[in-house]
Amino acid sequence: MLRTRTTLAATLVVAALLAPTAARAEPAETAGDAIPALTDEHGRALTLRGWNVEDKANRGDAALSAITEKHFRDLRAKGFGFARLLVFWDDLEPRPGRYSQTYLRKIERILDWARKYDVKVLIDAHQDVFGPAFGHRGVPAWATRTDGLPFTPHPDDWFSEYFEPAVQRAFTHLYEDEDLRRAQARMWRVLADRFEDHPAVLGYDLINEPMGELREGEDLPTAARRIERDQLTPMYNRLADAVRSADRGAWVFVEPTPIVGEGVPTGLGRIDDPKVVYAPHFYNTGMEAGADYDPAAGWIESYEQAVTLYPKEYKVPVVVGEWGPLNNSLPNMNRFYREAMASLGRYTSGWAGYVWCYGGGYCAVDGTGAFRTNKELTAEPYAEAVAGTVRSAAYDSGSGVYRLSYDAAGRRGSRVTELSLPPGDWRITAHGAALVLRKDRGRASILAAPGARVTVTVTRG
Secondary structure, three states, rough: OOOOOHHHHHHHHHHHHHHHOOOHHHHHHHOOOOOOOEOOOOOOOOOOEEEEEEOOOOOOOOOOOOOOHHHHHHHHOOOOOEEEEEEEEEHHHOOOEEEEEEHHHHHHHHHOOOOOOOOOEEEEEEOOOOOOOOOOOOOOHHOOOOOOOOOOOOOOOHHHHOOHHHHHHHHHHHHHHHHHHHHHHHHHHHHHHHHOOOOEEEEEEEOOOOOOOOOOOOHHHHEEEEEHHHHHHHHHHHHHHHHHHOOOEEEEEOOOOOOHHHOOOOOOOOOOOOEEEEEEOOOOOOOOOOOOOOOOOOOHHHHHHOOOOHHHHHOOOOOOOOOOOOOOOOHHHHHHHHHHHHHHHHHHEEEOOOOOOOOOOOOOOOOOOOOOOHHHOOOOOOOEEEOOOEEEEEEEEEOOOOEEEEEEEEOOOOOOOEEEEOOOEEEEEEEEEEEEEEEEEEEEEEEOOOEEEEEEEEEOO
C-alpha cells in the first residue's frame, strides 16, 4: 500500500477525508465465527503464511530479474510456504493484444522455483497509482484515459497521487469502458490459461488495492463503499468469469479499496464464484508514515471488527494480502507484531507480509538473510494443511508453544496434516489416535484415524 515514500502528509490527507464518517464498526461475533477455511484439492484446511515477492524496479527485458531462486529457498527455510507474486499488466501486454511470451516464461521460471521449495503462489495483478502513465506500474499507458484532467506528481508523498483528478478518472474508465473491460478480461484469460496446470499456483489476485473517483461533496468512506459496490463488484464478477474460462480449480482473490485499513467495512457485494477469497490489506496510515504503534488507539480491534463482516456475510475465507509497518524497530513494534499475529490468527486463513527482500525499509530480512528487528515474530509454528475440521489453533509466543486441535477427516480424502516449523529445535506430540509420521527440517506430518479428535502440541526445545 503506502511504500517507502509515504509521509505524514499522506496520513493527514487520508485522516481528514475519513473524519466525517469514520466511526468504528459494531463489534463482531467471536472472531472467526462462520468464516470458512481456505482448502486445498484434498479438502484440507489451509493456513498460508508468507510474503510478497516483487520486482518493481525492472521492466521490459529486465523484468522480474530481481527475483531469484534464493527468495523461495530462504522463505521455506524460515518456515513460510506462501508467496504473493507481483506481476504487471504493462509488462505482460505492452501493446494492445500483444502479450509478451518472454514475460510469461519469466513468471513460469519463478513458479518453478516456488514448486521446488513447496511454496504456494498467489499471482497478483499489481498496480500502484494506476500505472506507468503516472510514473508507476500496473495498467498499461495505452489503457489509461484521463479526459485531459490534470495530474501533479507528489514525489515525497506518492499515495496522495491517487487523489489526482487524472488518476481517479483513469479508474472510472477502466471500470466503465467496454473495450477496457474486455482487455482486462483477456489479460486474465492469458494468465489463467498459461498457468492453470502449474502446481505452485494457488490462485489469482484480480487487482491490487483498487481505487476510484470521488464525487463532489463525497467523503472518502462513502466513496469507497460506492466504488466497491457499483464498480468493483461487477468488475470482479467479470474477471472471475474470465479466469474460469481457463482455470476451474484456482482460488480467486478479491480486494476492497485500501480504505478498509481505517476500520471502514467494505461495500463489496457477492462475487458469484465458488472459490472466492476476501483479500484485504492490513495497514495503518500513521504507522505507514513512520509513527510508532499506539496500543491505546484500538486500531487492530477496529480493523478486525470491520474486516470480518464481509466474509461472515458471504461465507468466504480471508487471506490478508499485505501487511507490515515501515519502521519496525520503534519501541511499541514488538507489541504490535505480537498483537497483530494474534489477531490475524483469529479470523484469517493466512497472510502475506510486505515484503521479502534483503535490505532496509519494508524488507523482511537484511542483506545477510537475518530477520530485521521484530520481523522474527512472524515466524511461528503453524498447520499448513489440516486433514479435518479445526477446532482451535494458536501459538503462545511467550511460552513458545503451539497447540492444534482438530477432528480428523473420514476415510475419504487425505488423512495427513502438515505442520510448518520455523528454524529451531521443536518437539512435537500428538494425542488422540494420531502419530507423528515424520519430522525433518522445518516440516512435520501427522496421521490420524478417521474421525479421531486430535491434539497436537509443538514446543520449542
